[in-house]
Amino acid sequence: MLFAAAATVAAANGGGASAGSGAPAPAEPRTPGLRSPDAGFARDMAVHHQQAVEMSFIVRDRTQDEAVRTLAYDIANTQANQRGMLLGWLDLWGLPKVVADEPPMAWMRAASGGDDPAGHDSHDGHGGRAADPASGALMPGMATKEELERLGAASGRDAEVLFLQLMTDHHKGGVAMAEGCAQQCGTPVEKALAQGMVDAQRSELTLMADMLKQRGAAPRG
Incomplete structure (x- = not known):
């Protein structure tokens, strides 16, 4: 009876092999590392999404x-929700949301072997501007502090045009980043989210x- 009960529990837990096939159980997904x-x-x-939400509320x-x-x-609605998912995964993986000594876009530089976040001299390779920490733009396509102030001071058509131009740059930078994850990330659900970002932002x-x-x-x- 004890042997039968143990066999039943083992079968319910997978028993290390699929029933009757002798095949090994699927491996557990690997938790991403800090620098992955x-x-x-x-x-x-x-961070990139947070600025898009901010600009959307301003305009x-x-x-x-x-x-x-x-x-x-x-x-604002889409990117706030996606931001919540990204931060939730970091919590799930037991990883910090901020790493003090990690420069922005280090994960793309490491993968591409270049010094620029997107592997180009002054642009992100998709029509957007490269990161410029001195101006407050930390990642490709992000608006500077001065540009955010200009948007907050504009109104009517001027605000509409500036918002659309800034958000165009922002999306181009975001597409480059999301393409990087779609190619390099190892977590299937995150790769799928990144590809979804690429498709949606190209449409926008x-x-x-x-x-x-x-x-x-x-x-x-």
């Missing part, structure tokens, strides 16, 4: 244009280009 692309992307993209109060306000709401880039054109403006070079 998975953890680095989660930390950096959480919401600087214009009455429904199209811009709707886009801003969608970006097309939309924002059209919205800028409607306002007699264009994305910044």
Whole structure:
């Protein structure tokens, strides 16, 4: 009876092999390390997303244009939710949300073997600006402190155009980062989220280009 009970428990727990096949049980997913692309992307993209949410809330109060306000709401809602997922994974992995001695984008530099976060001299390789810590832009596409102040001081069409231009740069940088995770991260659910970011933000880039054109403006070079 004791042997039978033990056999039943072992079978319920997988017993180290699938029933009747002799195949080994699936290995447990490996927890990402502190310096892994998975953890680095989660930390950096959480910061990147936070600025997009901030810009979206700023423009919401600087214009009455429904199209811009709707886009801003969608970006804020989507990226706040994604940010929560990224931070939640770091908690699940038992990893810190901030690493004091880790430069922004170190996980992409390590993978590419280059000195620039995206492996280019002055641009992120997708039309966005490279990181510029001196100006307050820590990662590709992020707005500087001065640009955020300009957005907060603008109104009407000026605020709409500046928001669309800043968010275009922001999305281009975000796409480059998300493509890096889709290629380098080892956690399947995080890779899927990163690819989803790429697809959604590329679609919004097309939309924002059209919205800028409607306002007699264009994305910044």
